[in-house]
Amino acid sequence: MTYQGTLAYAAMIKGVLKDSKVVVEDGEELEERGYGRREERVLMLSLVEAAYLIDRGDLEVVSEDGATLSFEELVRAATVNDPSFWVRLLVYSDLRHRGLRARPLESAIPAFLVEKKVRESEKRYLVLCLEEGTRVGFKDVEAYLRRAMEARRELIFAIVDKEGNISYYRVEKVMGA
């Protein structure tokens, strides 16, 4: 897999930035590839998805007055409301780059619903980002585990270090307790 746009020679898909979302009119293909959320006739992309797609050259995002936003401009705008935007984007891009389907969750801690195809079946994960230097209490870990279990997913911590390197660790309760 490369970061080269897969749609480089097709007409660029266009989206409009509206209230922290990017609205795409003709989003069928993106939807099929696991991007965005369908809302009636349009596809709503989160800013993380939009930034990733701009970077891949698969999407052009324009503001409501029609001006095209560069990758940098979108990232800068998104960070105003969400200081952890870059970390979200890092982990999201890494998951996608590994060939996994990832959907951003709207949550205080950056998190993603991730699916991995394994032959006929599918592995389902809840991926939570933890940044080096920020600690997590056992109570929180238990809450995440419960949440993952209720969604029938395995809990994964994406640990992001000071340079932006990511390691993934599966978290599970063992010994039947």
Add this chain to the structure above:
Amino acid sequence: MSGGKLRALLLGRRVVVFDRPRARDLYFNEGFYGKFFMVSKPKTPNVERELELSLLEALYLAEKGKLEVVDGEGRPVDVEELRRMGREAYENFDEVYAVYKDLRDRGLIVKSGMKFGATFVVYRLGPGLEHAPFLVHVLPYDSRLDPLEIVRAGRLSHSVRKRFIIAYVDPLGRVSYLQFRWMM
């Protein structure tokens, strides 16, 4: 076992069984309790040495009514006194003991994991009898995990080829075990 309750002597904060046949029995037949004086890894059950018990082991055996600890004057040291001493000698003693007891009550063999960088190393059969013991590291419930510790746990388990489990005791006294496995 013969001759009534097993007796151990309290020396400062260390507990030692001087009766060598009973010491041997406690180690080899009762679940690998203690460590023989000057013998690090006994291979065959013919050791003729004193057996030192940890305060955790002494308390556990005393609670089970299998051990009587006496001080230098021959006065019995009861379980509450052992517990008090444990709290003085060992930070976080109550939580560490709760985990120790939980694992022992499951029939597992629980030994010091110091050499592996964990609180306990846990065997199903016993030291020297199996290659896949696991490590249990006890952390206070309110300690808040540093992501670095999660990575360290994962790396350590890989390098010593042992499952590494973090244990904690919640405010209701329930013992929980978390495992972190490197994925990618």
